[in-house]
Structures are given as C-alpha cells and as structure tokens.
Amino acid sequence: MKSINHRRIPNLLRKSRKAQGLTQKNVAQILGLKSSSLICRCESSRCFPSPPRMFDFAILYQTTVDELFSDFRKSRVEVILKAKNEFLQKKAKEKMAQETQNDEQKYQQKLQGH
Numbered sequence: 001m002k003s004i005n006h007r008r009i010p011n012l013l014r015k016s017r018k019a020q021g022l023t024q025k026n027v028a029q030i031l032g033l034k035s036s037s038l039i040c041r042c043e044s045s046r047c048f049p050s051p052p053r054m055f056d057f058a059i060l061y062q063t064t065v066d067e068l069f070s071d072f073r074k075s076r077v078e079v080i081l082k083a084k085n086e087f088l089q090k091k092a093k094e095k096m097a098q099e100t101q102n103d104e105q106k107y108q109q110k111l112q113g114h
Contacts (some may be wrong), residue, residue, distance in 0.1 A: 010071040014043040016061035031056055 017027055017039075024036035024043070031053075033039070041047035042057075049057065054065045064071055 008045050009048055009069065010045060011043070011069050012071075013039075013057060013061075013068060016063055016068060017043070020061055021059075027060065030060060088098070 017024070022030075024039040025040050028034075028036040038047070038049075038053075042049045042053075054068065058065045058068055061068070
C-alpha cells in the first residue's frame with residue numbers, strides 16, 4: 001500500500017472558514033491559538049491537523065471531518081477497498097487450500113484404514 005503524503009492532503013478548510021465569515025485570525029482566537037500561522041498552514045495543505053484539531057474545525061465550521069477532507073477521503077476509499085479485497089481473496093485461497101489438504105489427509109487415512 002502506498003504511504004500517505006500528509007503534507008499535501010486536499011481539504012475544504014479555507015472554503016468552510018470563509019463560508020462562516022471568519023478570518024484566519026478569528027479562527028485562531030476562537031481555538032485559543034497564539035497566531036493564525038497554523039490555520040494558514042492547514043488550509044494550504046502544508047500541515048495536517050491533529051485529530052482533535054480536525055474536530056475543532058468541523059465543529060467551528062458546522063460540518064463534519066469527512067466533509068472537510070472529502071477529496072482526501074475519496075482518494076483513500078479506492079486504495080483501502082482494493083487492499084481489503086486483495087486481503088479477502090488471499091484468505092479465501094488459503095482457506096480453500098487448507099480444506100483441500102484436510103480432505104486429502106482424511107482420504108489417505110481412509111485408504112490406510114481399509
């Protein structure tokens with residue numbers, strides 16, 4: 001599975017902030033930050049907010065974390081579902097191989113018992 005480049009995760013932070021009529025400085029003040037630099041870095045995808053901060057943004061902007069990072073989520077869905085499908089196929093093949101081996105052992109035991 002590819003690693004995630006956390007430095008360039010698309011988001012709707014800027015759009016959501018503006019929809020609420022807030023400046024970066026307003027958001028920083030509301031969230032108890034000393035400056036708006038973190039807000040700027042998060043909005044421009046230069047930094048990925050911590051999980052608690054993601055929820056802070058979602059609550060402040062009256063939306064969900066999924067919505068704020070919807071493009072990123074969409075890109076991950078395909079990757080994760082593909083990996084899950086490959087995993088399940090591999091497990092099914094392993095189970096089938098094990099069952100075949102068990103059946104062969106039972107058959108051999110039966111032949112030896114006669």
